[in-house]
Amino acid sequence: MYGRLKLAIVFCLLLMFGVPAAAQSPGAPTVITIGAGGKTGVYYAVSSAICRLVNRARKSKNVICRYKTGGSVANIKALRKKQIDVALAQADWQYHAYNGTDPKTFPNGPFKKMRALFSAHPEPYTVLIHPDGGIDNFTGLKGKRIDIGPIGSGQRGTSENLFKVFGWKPNDFKSIGGTPPGAQARQLCGKEIDAMIITLGHPAAAVMEAISSCNAQILSVSGSEVDKFIASSPFYSLAQIRQKIYRGSDDVVQSFGVRATVVTSTDISDEIAYHVVKSVFEGFERFRRLHPALNYLEPKSMLKDGLTAPLHNGALRYYKEKGWK
Template identity: 25%
Template sequence: MKKRGLLLSLTLLLTAALVTACGGGTSNNANGGNTNTEANGGSSETPAPANNDPSQLIVATGGTGGTYYPLGGGMADQITKNAGVTATAQSTGASAENVRLLRDQQADIAFIQNDIAEYAINGTAMFEQDGKIDAFQALGALYDETIQIVVSADSNIASVADLQGKRVSVGSPGSGTEKNAEQILEAYGLTFDDIQLQRLSFADSAKAIQDGQLDAAFQTAGTPTAAITELAVTKGVKIIPIDADKIDAIIAKYPFYVKTTIPANTYQTVPEEVETVSVKSMLVIRSDLSEDLVYKVTKAIFENIDQLGHAKAKEIKLENALQGVSIPVHPGAKKYFDEHGVQ
């Protein structure tokens, strides 16, 4: 009898061990807690984690020589210090590449121009082959990236309409600048067929203007732009304004634009204010991250702007965080903005 009792006890212990090994016990979920199968209706399968929050956030920025990378490093530091999760800035090819990194879950937060974000959401422009990419949502707008139409100081070009028939660079092929140029010309009833089209980087455009081989160039960048500043010193420049009614028409059709005034004397040969439009640099974040995490990240960034360690941070304002944002805002960011009356 004693042997039978001992055998029965061993059998029961072995059965319990097998049940536990097959998922009958508890397992850690993505939040570090426990998931009990009985609490989920007695299912024999372990439930999916409550969310997909990673233990470390990757912030996709841009090239190391630009603004996105150092500013992203400052943001990563503040997220690490204040949001309860480690964050690291990563150098990338900027906006279009960053969208694909988010899609492929190779990054979690990214810098991007707001017009590029809209193209990705709709699968247009440089994303036609990719199709619609909806793996991300807005975290908030940052600062203006201004469309500047540059000509030499002695040019007889005074309006966008005067570009007809002229030698005009619209930026590198497939760039955001190229699309900006197309849309602004459109407001004046012009297309690329109406100009002597060139697709040059702005460094090459500036050199061509200086050498008299180019009449005008579009450039989308924060002001002052170093290459324009240098050209103003060596050659002298004018920045061509966009007419008020055309600005209204552009914004009505493409809501990711915002009206912008380039201050007088931004460039030494441009003593007057110049009216134009800008797109916004913005932060986007993976859609599948939890509301709680994104709320904490948003709070960490916008409550520590003065700690970001870059001059451009002075242009980031909480009250402007939704300006020019035409894509869905992540619920976690929206919760933070609602609490602070940002619309």
């Protein structure tokens, strides 16, 4: 009786907190932990969508999928420390982590054990301004109260790198906040900040909240400095925020962006990587319906767009079976 109770307690703890798949004992349920993003962002929805599909075979595969909040940079660091098994990350931070090209952010050198599973939705760099903030264009952000997202998020790192191209330093702004997207929207509409910056797929709950609550406006991000920024990297490209997806958004908004990517490491077995990838693509129509940002995905482009790290052997096995590789 005591033994059964003890086993039940251990199983419940696995469900609640998860143990990375690479660290689990034989015979125990394999808990796959995915590093996502803020609860109002698309990363959170994508992680949820992946887990829903993986968990459809939880009994036959003895696999349980869970997800936790994080952000691109934080997720990659957690993946490297084996605290999670799969990470969502912007393509630019995947590139820097794998190649070791941003030692300030990733001081432990190139993460050569990183492996790609697939890429997901495009993520335009998105600037929302309060209509009373006195900002007419992107350069008008200088001297204002802005929020660029939490420390460890890809969006914050992208903003910091873009600001350098404009020659801006932190003290060129009245304040620079670091809160999640949902809190950003509330601060913007409460006039605590003049602008919020996020990098995410659209439509997004945080953007909807800001527009519906205080008629926030999406600012175009373009010009010679932005062109220079795009040209300096292999992972940025011109992007657009489509018209009609938000109330009052009658025109296309020009910006730039990256791809969201789904990565893991060689610490994860080929079988687990294969199961995750197969679960997503065998249930692809269901996957695309789980969030509007996923509606326009095409399977074959997800094998290459935004990916720097090599494909995991388990993922590659599935793609070869489908004739995609």
